[in-house]
Amino acid sequence: MNCLEFEKKILLAQSNELPDSELKLLREHIESCERCMAYERNLNAIMSVSQRTLSAGEPSRRVMNIIRDAANDRLRRSAPVWFMRSPWTQVLAYAAAIALVVGGWMMMSNEAQTDKISEINALLALVSEDDISIYDVENEGEEVRLRDLADTLLKMEGFIETASDEFDWLDQLPELTPTTSRSHSNLGHLSEKCV
């Protein structure tokens, strides 16, 4: 290896890129080579003086403020970046967006085609379909629970003043028997009476 090759090793050593094994060999060479020793000395001087004399001051305050504002703006405008990094979270985000749109559309169509009475009917039917088919209506506890629930619903919708209103809707219901396919129309007379 000639001195020009060793100069490259000196450059690499100066930037901490030379492996330890080669560094040892380089040191041994420099100890015995005046030219390479001078090259290393000159290199260190050039690096040191250049770093000191070529320092170029500071960017202007205006520029630093623009950068800071851009950094703030970016954070304000962007969604949390950690969320968007994973492809799975992106898929979930798209799925959630689609669900929102479809759900919203369905809710809007329901609202368009139902009035207050049919809403109540639907709620009652939902309760009776689930609860009555599972629990025995003759069971006093379940019956009371169901009555209270219906009262609460009617109260919420403004059809009765209190839960103990004179209007005893349960008496008006057809005989409740456990069934798995109860139609909303079973409660149709209730809506007529309420109106």
Next chain:
Amino acid sequence: MQRYAWRNSGFSMAETDNELIDRYRGGNVEALERLVDKHRRALFGYIMNMTRDKHEADEVFQDVWLKVIKKLDLYRERNFPGWLVRIARNTIIDRARRRKPAVSLNDIGGNGESLMGTISAPGQDPVQSAGMRELGNRIAAAVDSLPTDQKEVFLMRTQTGLAFKDIAKIQKTSINTTLARMQYAVARLKPLLEEEYAAL
């Protein structure tokens, strides 16, 4: 020394670039401020010595950080200074292509001072500072006379402290070529410095 309105973030100096980037990605703007501050002098030194114009250096510095902020989501590298310098280099090249020829370091600016006069040597007393400024003028002129590839290697190494392997990647060349370019730059500057050392 110029001071900026960056808030005291309380970040540790030991905090790595990637930690600061992660914090910024998580919504902490002070982390980005800290990152800018950390690389401010080295990056601006490189840009200033490449462009030789304070106004242009300001514009490039601003462009670089705006690009960094915009593209930070895409950053996957481990070597942030290398990424920064690569963006700076590309920005300088792009702007130079669109612009009139660069002004000389010794051209007289609007305030009656040469552009080199805006270059400071912090921490020096006036007499020493004048001597260093004179030396800086000579070195800057010598560096400026180097072919662009060699000038880039020299300034990336001395101003930003990048490793030769990273400089080689930025220049899209072999590390052997990068080392040869540095050897040539050092050979050009050596006689100048020997004179200056004798004078100092």
